[in-house]
Amino acid sequence: MPENTTAFDIREISFSYGNRMAVDTVSFAVSPGELLGVLGPNGAGKSTLLSLIAGNRKPSSGEILLFGKPNRKMTCRERAKKIAFVAQSPSIAYSITALETVLMGRAPHIPATGFESKLDIETALGAMKMVNCEELANRDISELSGGERQRVFLARAIAQQPKALIMDEPTTFLDIGHLSALRKTIAKLRDQLGMTVIIAAHDINFASALCSRILLMRDGRIISDGPPQETIRSDRLAATFQTEVRTMQDPQTGRPLCLMDS
Amino acid sequence: MKSYLTKKKFLFSISILTVLLLAAIYFGLSHGSGSVDIFEALLGGAGSDILLGARLPRVLLAAIVGMALASSGGAFQTLLKNPLADPFILGVSGGAALGSIAALGFRLPFAWISGAAFLGAMLSMIAIMWFSRVRSSFRSTELMLTGVIFNAFCFALILFINAMVTMEEAYQILFLLIGNLEEMGLGLVAITAALVIPGLIILSLLARRMNILMLGDDEARSVGVDPSRIRAAVFVCSSVMVGAAVAASGLIGFVGLFVPHIVRLTLGADNRLLIPASGIAGAAFLVLADTIARTILSNSDYATELPVGVITALIGAPLFMILLRKNMGKSHA
Amino acid sequence: MKIKEGVLITFVIIASLSSQNLFSNDEMPKRIVSLKPVITDTLIAIGAGDMIVGATKYCELEALENRPQIVGDYTRPMIEKIVALRPDVVLNSEENSSRRSFEKMESLGIKTSFFSFSTPDEIVSSISAIGATIVMKKSADAVALQIKKEFIELKKRWSSAPQKKGFIIWGRRPIIAAGDISYMGTLLSSIGVENAAKKSSVPYPRIGVEDILTANPDFIVDLSMGSEAHTPEEAWSKIKNCDAYKRGRIYIMNADDFRPGPRLPDALENLARVIHGER
Numbered sequence: 001m002p003e004n005t006t007a008f009d010i011r012e013i014s015f016s017y018g019n020r021m022a023v024d025t026v027s028f029a030v031s032p033g034e035l036l037g038v039l040g041p042n043g044a045g046k047s048t049l050l051s052l053i054a055g056n057r058k059p060s061s062g063e064i065l066l067f068g069k070p071n072r073k074m075t076c077r078e079r080a081k082k083i084a085f086v087a088q089s090p091s092i093a094y095s096i097t098a099l100e101t102v103l104m105g106r107a108p109h110i111p112a113t114g115f116e117s118k119l120d121i122e123t124a125l126g127a128m129k130m131v132n133c134e135e136l137a138n139r140d141i142s143e144l145s146g147g148e149r150q151r152v153f154l155a156r157a158i159a160q161q162p163k164a165l166i167m168d169e170p171t172t173f174l175d176i177g178h179l180s181a182l183r184k185t186i187a188k189l190r191d192q193l194g195m196t197v198i199i200a201a202h203d204i205n206f207a208s209a210l211c212s213r214i215l216l217m218r219d220g221r222i223i224s225d226g227p228p229q230e231t232i233r234s235d236r237l238a239a240t241f242q243t244e245v246r247t248m249q250d251p252q253t254g255r256p257l258c259l260m261d262s
Numbered sequence: 263m264k265s266y267l268t269k270k271k272f273l274f275s276i277s278i279l280t281v282l283l284l285a286a287i288y289f290g291l292s293h294g295s296g297s298v299d300i301f302e303a304l305l306g307g308a309g310s311d312i313l314l315g316a317r318l319p320r321v322l323l324a325a326i327v328g329m330a331l332a333s334s335g336g337a338f339q340t341l342l343k344n345p346l347a348d349p350f351i352l353g354v355s356g357g358a359a360l361g362s363i364a365a366l367g368f369r370l371p372f373a374w375i376s377g378a379a380f381l382g383a384m385l386s387m388i389a390i391m392w393f394s395r396v397r398s399s400f401r402s403t404e405l406m407l408t409g410v411i412f413n414a415f416c417f418a419l420i421l422f423i424n425a426m427v428t429m430e431e432a433y434q435i436l437f438l439l440i441g442n443l444e445e446m447g448l449g450l451v452a453i454t455a456a457l458v459i460p461g462l463i464i465l466s467l468l469a470r471r472m473n474i475l476m477l478g479d480d481e482a483r484s485v486g487v488d489p490s491r492i493r494a495a496v497f498v499c500s501s502v503m504v505g506a507a508v509a510a511s512g513l514i515g516f517v518g519l520f521v522p523h524i525v526r527l528t529l530g531a532d533n534r535l536l537i538p539a540s541g542i543a544g545a546a547f548l549v550l551a552d553t554i555a556r557t558i559l560s561n562s563d564y565a566t567e568l569p570v571g572v573i574t575a576l577i578g579a580p581l582f583m584i585l586l587r588k589n590m591g592k593s594h595a
Numbered sequence: 596m597k598i599k600e601g602v603l604i605t606f607v608i609i610a611s612l613s614s615q616n617l618f619s620n621d622e623m624p625k626r627i628v629s630l631k632p633v634i635t636d637t638l639i640a641i642g643a644g645d646m647i648v649g650a651t652k653y654c655e656l657e658a659l660e661n662r663p664q665i666v667g668d669y670t671r672p673m674i675e676k677i678v679a680l681r682p683d684v685v686l687n688s689e690e691n692s693s694r695r696s697f698e699k700m701e702s703l704g705i706k707t708s709f710f711s712f713s714t715p716d717e718i719v720s721s722i723s724a725i726g727a728t729i730v731m732k733k734s735a736d737a738v739a740l741q742i743k744k745e746f747i748e749l750k751k752r753w754s755s756a757p758q759k760k761g762f763i764i765w766g767r768r769p770i771i772a773a774g775d776i777s778y779m780g781t782l783l784s785s786i787g788v789e790n791a792a793k794k795s796s797v798p799y800p801r802i803g804v805e806d807i808l809t810a811n812p813d814f815i816v817d818l819s820m821g822s823e824a825h826t827p828e829e830a831w832s833k834i835k836n837c838d839a840y841k842r843g844r845i846y847i848m849n850a851d852d853f854r855p856g857p858r859l860p861d862a863l864e865n866l867a868r869v870i871h872g873e874r
Contacts, residue, residue: 056480080486087480096476096531097265104474108486113467115269115534138265153481160485295793295802296809311836316805372825429653429668430766430819437768444769444803447833556803565795567769567803 013062024220037207040217046200080108084157105159127158146173164196232256286546290321325545330507332544334500335518349518353409356416357386358508383505441514457506469533520578624683633856640857712855745860756787761814786867818850
């Protein structure tokens with residue numbers, strides 16, 4: 001069996017909300033182990049694009065292949081074994097503990113009814129350790145701060161043991177310490193577990209530091225696709241965000257940094 | 263205490279609740295306006311008429327109705343993420359009530375009234391499902407709104423019928439609406455059980471996936487659970503249970519609202535335990551409430567019975583307040 | 596006996612003296628609205644039937660040449676219709692009445708008058724009182740006295756019958772029995788019947804199937820049927836092991852006959868015959 005070299009194959013997908021075209025004929029491919037960042041202004045279609053890739057919505061035209069198999073031919077459960085999705089502001093209803101939340105990530109691997117096994121507990125705790133939130137295990141999720149909650153939800157995604165991780169704006173509630181930790185964790189996931197990661201982000205510098213490839217989106221279209229050095233440039237960024245920015249190189253890492261117009 | 267639900271905790275809790283239910287049933291069978299020696303009666307001696315003919319069907323019906331109402335109440339509270347949800351919120355009960363009252367208004371034979379109620383429930387379920395699927399693939403807010411409006415419509419029709427019937431019929435309509443456990447014989451109780459018990463089992467099997475729905479639709483999908491399918495399954499299952507309960511006993515309030523909350527406050531929100539535990543606790547609660555309703559005044563000067571809904575509210579509400587305060591104190595420590 | 600009669604006659608006289616003198620002798624009311632079937636029965640019995648211009652939909656009006664207008668049911672009188680009839684007086688009973696509608700009528704200048712029918716003595720005195728109100732005292736007192744006589748005769752006739760125990764059931768869902776302080780309950784002893792319902796301070800207690808089974812009555816009188824047509828076997832299948840059921844002693848009768856008014860003595864006589872067999 002030939003090894004499949006593409007993790008995600010997005011072929012000319014479109015999606016509209018009523019009359020408004022949110023994603024307009026987008027095509028690109030993602031290789032396994034890539035760290036892909038999706039940047040763009042509000043309303044560019046980043047969240048919609050990630051929803052489509054994760055299988056949460058169906059494109060009105062076009063096709064998405066996950067590790068060689070078309071999205072629409074997969075059951076929810078099958079897809080869940082391959083991709084984990086972390087939403088922008090996950091909702092919580094009733095009081096459950098952080099550990100119970102992380103354990104939900106084990107769902108695709110457990111039969112529909114029944115209780116979690118010891119292995120599941122260990123995987124969950126291991127995932128929490130990776131994100132540095134294991135001390136929160138017995139705490140009530142509704143009592144945690146935004147940042148702590150986000151780490152728990154990331155742990156849940158990791159406990160799912162997917163091949164790919166899709167994250168919609170994970171940087172929102174994180175302070176600089178946690179941003180840094182998140183960056184290191186995602187890099188670890190790619191290095192240790194070979195995970196493919198797609199992140200939609202507001203924070204341009206975070207994406208630049210973390211990702212191996214950046215997509216710039218505007219009005220539902222991809223207007224630039226390439227490594228940070230090619231995409232995080234003042235002209236490209238100005239076209240995307242319709243505002244003047246300055247860029248410079250980080251002396252230590254060599255990655256481009258984006259600075260506001262003075 | 264472990265922070266997640268283990269098999270041990272599950273089995274332990276269910277066992278204790280089952281023992282409580284059996285105790286409640288014993289209490290119900292041994293109390294009434296007459297005095298009956300249970301063991302003598304069971305052996306066919308004096309009082310076996312009363313025990314088997316009057317008390318047994320009523321106590322069993324109370325258990326089954328309590329089971330149906332509490333477990334579907336809990337399921338709806340989870341599904342709709344709304345602590346105020348009760349088993350009547352989604353509109354099926356309005357259709358059931360309308361069915362029974364229309365049957366009364368059209369002067370159908372009494373034995374048909376329960377059947378008409380259940381038919382009303384099932385027609386409502388289909389109507390609401392069609393509406394929700396067509397419009398919104400079962401999103402919670404839409405489901406709730408549809409249910410509320412449907413209930414309002416059914417009750418308007420009920421009031422209309424009420425204005426047109428005779429005095430005796432109007433009084434009977436009231437009787438159907440406030441809820442009563444008097445009416446059924448063992449045969450009909452068995453039919454109701456056949457609708458409710460499998461429903462509870464199915465709901466309990468769906469419980470794990472209901473847990474996952476608590477994360478949100480997109481996240482649920484991402485761990486492999488299809489939200490609209492699960493919501494539809496829970497809705498159908500609960501509708502059959504609630505339809506059977508209302509057809510058998512009218513609208514008995516508070517059980518479906520309080521009992522799941524009390525269970526949630528003591529045993530936690532994991533639906534795998536919450537649903538079956540609410541079912542068993544609801545059964546015990548309603549058996550107790552009905553026994554009190556029919557005995558507390560019957561040997562006093564008043565010598566009359568109270569409607570069961572009065573007792574469910576009078577016991578349930580203070581109990582709930584006590585538990586709520588205890589819980590609030592805990593989390594704000 | 597004589598003392599009792601004397602007391603009652605005095606009672607009747609006092610009651611009629613103390614009832615509202617709404618009208619003087621020369622302004623006899625000609626247009627009456629009756630809001631209770633019992634009152635309509637009474638008006639017809641004392642010869643005032645043609646003065647009735649408004650009645651409830653449950654009143655028995657077949658005998659009347661000029662059909663009165665229907666102005667409501669037990670609890671909801673239609674005020675506008677009543678006003679349009681320009682009645683001289685509206686007669687109602689105190690049980691199950693909506694006070695507010697009457698205050699409204701009074702405020703519109705309509706005379707209203709209330710009467711009570713909750714005990715046998717009240718039944719008799721109210722007949723007289725109604726007569727007094729509509730300035731037909733003589734005929735009303737005669738009717739009242741007649742009724743009282745009939746109650747006494749009833750007791751005489753059936754006093755030697757062997758006591759039978761039974762329930763008088765007014766409603767089946769929920770089961771409502773005539774308590775011993777209701778008018779039916781009080782009169783049961785006159786026809787040789789012991790009320791199987793427990794002593795209650797509530798006139799119409801709600802009872803359960805268990806109460807019936809425990810009491811194991813000799814008979815049951817079911818007055819609840821109204822518009823339904825069921826055989827006793829269908830309606831009371833839950834107590835099929837009861838003696839009364841097995842011996843076919845569940846009697847379905849018409850509640851209207853047992854209204855607390857002029858018809859009651861005849862209905863009770865009929866009931867006694869059914870229970871005890873002909874005498």
